[in-house]
Amino acid sequence: xxxxxxxxxxxxxxxxxxxxxxxxxxxxxxxxxxxxxxxxxxxxxxxxxxxxxxxxxxxxxxxxxxxxxxxxxxxxxxxxxxxxxxxxxxxxxxxxxxxxxxxxxxxxxxxxxxxxxxxxxxxxxxxxxxxxxxxxxxxxxxxxxxxxx
Amino acid sequence: xxxxxxxxxxxxxxxxxxxxxxxxxxxxxxxxxxxxxxxxxxxxxxxxxxxxxxxxxxxxxxxxxxxxxxxxxxxxxxxxxxxxxxxxxxxxxxxxxxxxxxxxxxxxxxxxxxxxxxxxxxxxxxxxxxxxxxxxxxxxxxxxxxxxx
DNA sequence: ATGACTGCAAACTGTTTGCAGTTAA
DNA sequence: TTAACTGCAAACAGTTTGCAGTCAT
Numbered sequence: 001x002x003x004x005x006x007x008x009x010x011x012x013x014x015x016x017x018x019x020x021x022x023x024x025x026x027x028x029x030x031x032x033x034x035x036x037x038x039x040x041x042x043x044x045x046x047x048x049x050x051x052x053x054x055x056x057x058x059x060x061x062x063x064x065x066x067x068x069x070x071x072x073x074x075x076x077x078x079x080x081x082x083x084x085x086x087x088x089x090x091x092x093x094x095x096x097x098x099x100x101x102x103x104x105x106x107x108x109x110x111x112x113x114x115x116x117x118x119x120x121x122x123x124x125x126x127x128x129x130x131x132x133x134x135x136x137x138x139x140x141x142x143x144x145x146x147x148x149x
Numbered sequence: 150x151x152x153x154x155x156x157x158x159x160x161x162x163x164x165x166x167x168x169x170x171x172x173x174x175x176x177x178x179x180x181x182x183x184x185x186x187x188x189x190x191x192x193x194x195x196x197x198x199x200x201x202x203x204x205x206x207x208x209x210x211x212x213x214x215x216x217x218x219x220x221x222x223x224x225x226x227x228x229x230x231x232x233x234x235x236x237x238x239x240x241x242x243x244x245x246x247x248x249x250x251x252x253x254x255x256x257x258x259x260x261x262x263x264x265x266x267x268x269x270x271x272x273x274x275x276x277x278x279x280x281x282x283x284x285x286x287x288x289x290x291x292x293x294x295x296x297x298x
Numbered sequence: 299a300t301g302a303c304t305g306c307a308a309a310c311t312g313t314t315t316g317c318a319g320t321t322a323a
Numbered sequence: 324t325t326a327a328c329t330g331c332a333a334a335c336a337g338t339t340t341g342c343a344g345t346c347a348t
Binding site for chain 3: 092
Binding site for chain 2: 340348
């Protein structure tokens with residue numbers, strides 16, 4: 001495969017739209033979990049999300065966190081990321097900056113997007129007959145800080 | 150990011166090198182598990198691998214399968230793949246065809262490789278200071294068969 | 299001979315579920 | 324009012340571990 005020249009956009013963005021679908025009832029717990037995910041720029045795992053939620057309002061259970069995440073995934077409001085160390089994290093869905101470079105030493109994550117994605121999409125659709133729904137690129141390595149040490 | 154033109158190689162290949170490092174002792178069980186993984190062109194999950202192993206020689210336990218997989222991962226002889234449905238599969242490490250397109254309906258998997266990988270590598274190293282160790286591209290969609298139905 | 303392995307059963311981790319009580323609509 | 328929710332504890336699946344015995348070297 002030939003891919004003459006690419007450029008890299010390292011970005012982070014945030015949408016700011018209206019109240020979303022939170023199941024049929026917007027309960028205190030669901031709003032809380034939703035807000036934490038929405039306002040956080042990091043990837044949160046279930047445990048962290050749960051702790052953050054309890055810090056604000058102790059009337060949240062772990063099961064509700066799981067149930068709400070499932071809901072948000074179904075509604076395509078959050079993305080689930082599975083890292084190499086098997087940690088599962090969640091982040092508010094972004095319109096760009098989908099892809100990740102992760103430092104295997106310190107865990108630092110840099111996001112980027114690339115036109116490769118569309119090209120790949122087009123080529124794959126043409127050559128395999130697949131209708132492409134999603135492209136995910138995960139890069140792992142060692143960041144400059146960790147390399148220095 | 151700009152990525153003017155790419156082409157797609159859909160391939161499968163097989164290495165044929167000498168006896169590998171299987172921990173410190175090449176036991177019957179380890180050789181068996183190694184051989185099954187090596188000779189299989191599919192991605193095997195733990196359960197399938199275990200069943201295949203028992204069909205050949207019943208003196209293998211599930212724990213040994215887990216322990217041997219861990220060993221092979223450490224030695225970089227097999228790759229672990231986590232699919233969207235959370236199934237974990239293992240395959241003999243390949244020198245090409247690392248990437249996957251997966252049909253969300255029937256589970257069919259097509260492998261491919263792309264020069265995007267190297268370009269991405271170079272760009273990311275230049276722009277983020279990371280030393281890139283691995284690039285993984287996972288595509289999901291619907292295959293031609295399933296689209297027809 | 300001996301310490302790197304193995305099988306077994308028990309432990310563990312992350313996630314899901316049934317149920318009785320609670321609460322948003 | 325009432326059915327969609329919640330918290331709790333118990334169940335669950337996949338994986339890991341301690342231990343006593345086995346086997347490759």
